[in-house]
Amino acid sequence: xxxxxxxxxxxLVWLLLPLVLLGSLMLxxxxxxxxxxxxxxxxxxxxxxxxxxxxxxxxxxxRLWLDLPPAALEMLxxxxxxxxxxxxxxxQGEFITGNAxxxxxxxxxxxxxxxxxxxxxxxxxxTLRQGVRRTRLEDWSLRERxxxxxAQTREGRAALxxxxxxxxxxxxxxxxxxxxxxxxxxxxxxxxPLTRLxxxxxxxxxxxxxxxxxxxxxELAELRETINELLARMRRVRANQERFIGDASHQLRxxxxxxxxxxxxxxxxxxxxxxxxxxxxxxSTSANTARLAxxxxxxxxxxxxEATPELVTTDLDRVARTALHHAWHACxxxxxxxxxxxxxxxxxxxxxxxxxxxxLSNLIDNARRYGAxxxxxxxxxxxxxLAVEDDGxxxxxxxxxxxxxxxxxxxxxxxxxxxxxxxVDGIARSHAARLILEETxxxxxxxxxxxxxxxxx
Amino acid sequence: MKHLWIYLMAAWLSLPAxxxxxxxxxxxxxxxxxxxxxxxxxxxxxxxxxxxxDDFHRRHPDIALRYRNFTTLSVHRRFLxxxxxxxxxISSAMPWQYxxxxxxxxxxxxxxxxxxxxxxxxxxxxLFGFTFEPIVIVYHRELAERFGPITSHADLLQLLETxxxxxxxxxxxxxxxxxxxGYTYAIxxxxxxxxxxxxxxxxGRANTRLxxxxxxxxxxxxxxxxxxxxxxxxxxxxxVVETNPDLKMAIPDDYALVTQRLAFLPRSAPHPETAExxxxxxLSEAGQRVIAEQTTLGAVHPALQGPGTAQALRESLGDAxxxxxxxxxxxxxxxxxxxxxxxxHWRRExxxxxxLP
Numbered sequence: 001x002x003x004x005x006x007x008x009x010x011x012l013v014w015l016l017l018p019l020v021l022l023g024s025l026m027l028x029x030x031x032x033x034x035x036x037x038x039x040x041x042x043x044x045x046x047x048x049x050x051x052x053x054x055x056x057x058x059x060x061x062x063r064l065w066l067d068l069p070p071a072a073l074e075m076l077x078x079x080x081x082x083x084x085x086x087x088x089x090x091x092q093g094e095f096i097t098g099n100a101x102x103x104x105x106x107x108x109x110x111x112x113x114x115x116x117x118x119x120x121x122x123x124x125x126x127t128l129r130q131g132v133r134r135t136r137l138e139d140w141s142l143r144e145r146x147x148x149x150x151a152q153t154r155e156g157r158a159a160l161x162x163x164x165x166x167x168x169x170x171x172x173x174x175x176x177x178x179x180x181x182x183x184x185x186x187x188x189x190x191x192x193p194l195t196r197l198x199x200x201x202x203x204x205x206x207x208x209x210x211x212x213x214x215x216x217x218x219e220l221a222e223l224r225e226t227i228n229e230l231l232a233r234m235r236r237v238r239a240n241q242e243r244f245i246g247d248a249s250h251q252l253r254x255x256x257x258x259x260x261x262x263x264x265x266x267x268x269x270x271x272x273x274x275x276x277x278x279x280x281x282x283x284s285t286s287a288n289t290a291r292l293a294x295x296x297x298x299x300x301x302x303x304x305x306e307a308t309p310e311l312v313t314t315d316l317d318r319v320a321r322t323a324l325h326h327a328w329h330a331c332x333x334x335x336x337x338x339x340x341x342x343x344x345x346x347x348x349x350x351x352x353x354x355x356x357x358x359x360l361s362n363l364i365d366n367a368r369r370y371g372a373x374x375x376x377x378x379x380x381x382x383x384x385x386l387a388v389e390d391d392g393x394x395x396x397x398x399x400x401x402x403x404x405x406x407x408x409x410x411x412x413x414x415x416x417x418x419x420x421x422x423x424v425d426g427i428a429r430s431h432a433a434r435l436i437l438e439e440t441x442x443x444x445x446x447x448x449x450x451x452x453x454x455x456x457x
Numbered sequence: 458m459k460h461l462w463i464y465l466m467a468a469w470l471s472l473p474a475x476x477x478x479x480x481x482x483x484x485x486x487x488x489x490x491x492x493x494x495x496x497x498x499x500x501x502x503x504x505x506x507x508x509x510x511d512d513f514h515r516r517h518p519d520i521a522l523r524y525r526n527f528t529t530l531s532v533h534r535r536f537l538x539x540x541x542x543x544x545x546x547i548s549s550a551m552p553w554q555y556x557x558x559x560x561x562x563x564x565x566x567x568x569x570x571x572x573x574x575x576x577x578x579x580x581x582x583x584l585f586g587f588t589f590e591p592i593v594i595v596y597h598r599e600l601a602e603r604f605g606p607i608t609s610h611a612d613l614l615q616l617l618e619t620x621x622x623x624x625x626x627x628x629x630x631x632x633x634x635x636x637x638x639g640y641t642y643a644i645x646x647x648x649x650x651x652x653x654x655x656x657x658x659x660x661g662r663a664n665t666r667l668x669x670x671x672x673x674x675x676x677x678x679x680x681x682x683x684x685x686x687x688x689x690x691x692x693x694x695x696x697v698v699e700t701n702p703d704l705k706m707a708i709p710d711d712y713a714l715v716t717q718r719l720a721f722l723p724r725s726a727p728h729p730e731t732a733e734x735x736x737x738x739x740l741s742e743a744g745q746r747v748i749a750e751q752t753t754l755g756a757v758h759p760a761l762q763g764p765g766t767a768q769a770l771r772e773s774l775g776d777a778x779x780x781x782x783x784x785x786x787x788x789x790x791x792x793x794x795x796x797x798x799x800x801x802h803w804r805r806e807x808x809x810x811x812x813l814p
Contacts, residue, residue: 067798070648070786077785081581083559084785097794099556126561 007194011187019183023176030172034164038157039129042078043118046131049076050116050148053086054135059142064088064096072150080156083126091136091145102149105132120154127154193220201227209235247407248296251418255289295419298358299406302426311350311431316379316386317342319353323360324377330368337374338364343381349452351431356386356450359427362420363388363448372445385433387449394446400437424448478503479525480510485518494521495731498536499547500529501718505692508751513738520731529553529637536562536723544732547720549590549690550637552787554719558584559788563721566733570740578717578757580783586717587739588748589755589767591691591778592642594707595675595698600627600684601705609711610656613687617659624663629674630687632667634800638716642688643803644790645714645781654806660687661807678704690716695753708774715770715780718754 052072058065066088076084087098095101103123109115115134120127128151137144193216200214211228259282266278324340331338360377367375372390379386395403402408404425407418427450428435434451441447480503484492499506503526510524525543527535529550535541536557548554557563563583571582578586596607604620607613617624631639646653666683668674674686675697686694691708698706720739726732738744745758749765756766763769771778781787789795 065798066792066794068789068792068795070789073785073788074782083561084788085559086788097792099559099788099791124561 008187008191011190012183015183015187016180019176019179023172026172027169030168031161031165034161034168035157037164038160039118041160042129042152042157043131045076045078046118046129046150046152047116047133049073049086049150050131050133053088053148053150054114054133054146057088057137057146057148059137059139059144064090064137064144064146066097068097076150076152078156080159082152082155083128085123085128085151087149089147089149091147093147096146098149100151102130102151104147104149105130109134121151123151128152129154129157193217197224209238244406251292251407252289252296255285255292259285259289292419295362295423299419299423299426302355302423302430309352311352313348314351314353314356316347316349316356316384319351319356320360320377320379320386322353323357323364326357326361327364327368331364331375334368336368336372339374339376340379341376342379345381347379347381347384349384349431351452355427355430359424359450360386360388362424366420367392367446378449383451383453385449385451387447389440389445389447391440391442391445394439394444395437403437404435421448424450479523480507481524482510482514482520482522484521492519492521493731494728495523495545495735496541496543496728497522497524497545497547497735498527498532498541498543499524499545499718500527500532500549501547502526502693504696505752505754508747509739509744512744512747513735516738516743517731517734520734522735533557539725542725542727543723544726544728545720545735546723547718549716549718550641551586551716551719551781551783552641552790554584554721555580555783555785555787556791558721559785562723562725564724564726564729566722566736568733568737568740570737574740575757575759577780578783584719584721584783585736585740586719586780586783587745587757588692588718589757589770589780590716590718591708591755591770592688592714592716593691593694594685594687594709595678595689595694595704596685596707597678597681597683598703598705599681606705607685607707609709610652611711613685613709614652614656614659617656617663621659621663624684626664626666627684628660628663628665628687629668629677629683629685630660630665632669633803635667636669638671638690639688640796640799641716641781641790642714644795644799645779647799649712649779654802657803657806658809662810688714692753692755708770710774710777712777712779713774715778717757717780717783719783 049072052069052075053066056067056069056072058067068086073084073086076082085098085100085102087100087102088096089104090096093104100123103121105117105119107117115132117132117134119130121130122128130149130151133148135146135148137146196214197212197216197220200212209231211231212224214224216224262278262282262285266275269275320340320342324338327338364375364377367388367390370390370392372392374391376389377387378389403421406422408422425435431450432453436447436449436451438447438449439445503524506524506526510522514520514522529548532546532548533550533553536543536546546554546557558580565582566585567582571579571585574585594607594613600607603623604616607616617628631642633640633643643653646656665687666677668677671690671693674683674689675694677683678686679697679701681703689706691706694706698704720736722729722732722736740758742758742760745756745761745766748754749756749761749763753765755770758766759768761768
């Protein structure tokens with residue numbers, strides 16, 4: 001995996017890359033332009049030289065005659081001291097005179113007047129620019145055709161091309177410089193709101209969950225709204241937590257105050273029997289309080305998203321049997337009929353056995369406390385599920401969601417903590433299982449089931 | 458047409474022929490196996506080149522140097538026929554040397570001396586004119602006594618026109634039809650002034666003798682057969698005039714052509730490193746000082762002053778000096794048709810007075 005690049009460099013790369021490409025194209029274009037311009041300028045020399053030579057061509061002694069003007073050759077050698085070649089050919093393509101047998105040009109004549117052709121040729125390991133002039137003698141009775149060919153090396157053209165290019169280069173360089181600076185500034189200013197947002201988040205009081213209020217461009221405003229939504233959720237979560245802590249401390253304070261009052265009362269009496277009764281009551285209360293503390297602890301643990309143990313393959317049958325074993329003694333004492341229904345084949349799910357046992361024991365406990373006489377633990381295979389069915393008073397349909405909230409009690413006279421179903425709900429969620437509260441098929445009592453997702457082999 | 462050129466060139470500037478004479482300087486024994494070789498082919502007679510070679514050998518004793526002197530014709534022909542490869546080519550036949558360089562036979566020399574060489578005496582870092590030899594008039598004491606000294610072309614024209622009877626057969630110059638040098642000078646003089654044709658006509662009227670070489674002219678002058686020689690190579694004439702009190706040399710003060718020996722390094726040089734050393738030496742202040750002080754060839758180096766240098770000539774003659782331009786105009790000189798055209802014109806002017814009724 002590649003390291004994530006900064007937005008800044010990503011923007012720069014994607015903006016600079018086309019810029020560089022464009023700049024290179026401009027350079028190439030500038031080079032060819034300069035070369036063409038230089039060629040045009042120097043081709044005038046070829047034109048002038050061929051004309052100067054052609055003007056000296058005469059018909060004398062029954063043949064073409066040339067009194068070569070030295071100036072025609074001198075003008076081809078500029079400051080760059082080019083090599084110069086010339087040749088005169090007659091209409092039949094025969095060499096008349098010259099210092100080099102230059103090649104002809106196969107292109108067609110123009111319609112009227114002299115034909116002038118320029119081209120680059122490679123000749124004896126030299127790159128030459130050749131000019132060919134085709135014309136004819138205009139005499140009284142004579143129409144003799146001839147061809148003047150001159151050529152020069154390209155040093156002067158190269159020098160002119162270079163100096164033209166240098167001028168263009170400066171121009172392109174300045175443009176590129178301005179473009180790059182503008183680009184840097186633009187990217188920097190475009191990314192400035194991001195910096196502001198970062199600063200605004202960094203400078204916040206870590207305890208505050210107030211929404212972010214700062215003006216941002218549209219793209220970042222969306223991000224700001226998302227953050228604000230997250231913050232709102234966190235505010236709700238915190239409110240819940242605060243209420244939970246308030247409820248929890250209240251729940252713990254009440255039995256502790258009762259204990260304290262009971263001890264106070266007993267101390268004012270001298271009768272050992274009264275002490276004994278007080279101590280028994282206090283033992284019962286402290287046992288309940290301890291149980292409440294345990295439930296609070298497990299609820300906190302279940303609600304901690306960072307401490308989720310890994311799910312392993314768990315046999316629901318064994319879980320049910322263990323829960324039955326733990327609850328058996330208390331039920332037996334209370335005269336409750338506790339039963340277990342399991343399918344023939346073992347049912348396994350991904351889960352944590354102690355949590356599922358805890359859920360079952362909470363459900364059995366709840367049923368027992370709310371006056372059930374008969375409790376049945378059911379394990380079924382398709383879909384895999386755990387259920388506890390009782391013949392107690394049941395829960396009216398409109399309260400079935402409310403009972404899942406911590407400290408909500410179905411009845412005010414019960415001795416439960418109001419945490420049992422909340423814990424079961426938490427366990428169901430950590431197993432991605434559905435918690436279903438419904439009436440028993442018989443229409444009486446409550447059936448609470450955990451339906452697990454899918455079946456695994 | 459080509460054959461005609463070959464005959465012409467055979468006559469080019471050759472002093473009484475010494476054949477293809479050779480000087481060899483073996484590498485000193487101390488240099489042992491590191492000895493390097495250098496072969497120079499030139500059209501520059503031994504008395505003039507020897508001081509240079511001596512000095513060069515003293516400075517670079519590890520280089521085994523072989524100098525072969527030819528006529529300009531053979532040096533050119535040998536080069537084209539690839540008969541014996543040379544490291545340095547020296548010749549006074551400027552158009553031929555220029556043509557070889559123009560055709561790409563020379564390689565550039567990129568040393569500080571070469572780069573600093575005056576632009577008028579150099580072409581493309583490839584071709585270097587390292588001497589400065591004016592074309593002069595030499596006349597006999599007798600002529601000066603009878604008609605006064607000659608200092609310019611105008612003097613000469615007037616003398617020929619007024620005393621053509623007395624001067625019948627007493628004047629000598631190059632035959633442009635047989636001498637390449639004479640032809641080159643004629644081309645240049647035609648370009649300088651149309652009055653040149655008057656001069657040719659006047660020379661024709663005085664029945665001027667036409668010869669092939671400066672040497673022949675100097676011989677005839679020394680013997681007293683001729684009273685005046687026109688267009689002699691100054692560097693060769695100076696030696697003769699200095700030893701012969703009967704002869705006087707004049708560099709015309711209205712215009713004086715100046716020719717140069719051109720040197721280049723062939724691309725086919727077998728020892729390019731030593732070749733560069735040698736050519737760089739020719740262009741160095743040291744080499745040029747030898748030319749100025751020990752020869753009559755004339756030093757070009759701008760740092761050198763005093764007798765035997767281009768600077769001194771420039772100071773005394775100023776604008777009158779017309780060095781033959783080192784440029785593509787020289788190619789026109791070699792054009793066959795141009796040559797025919799010029800020669801027929803030349804003949805016509807030479808016989809102008811004969812044809813008069």
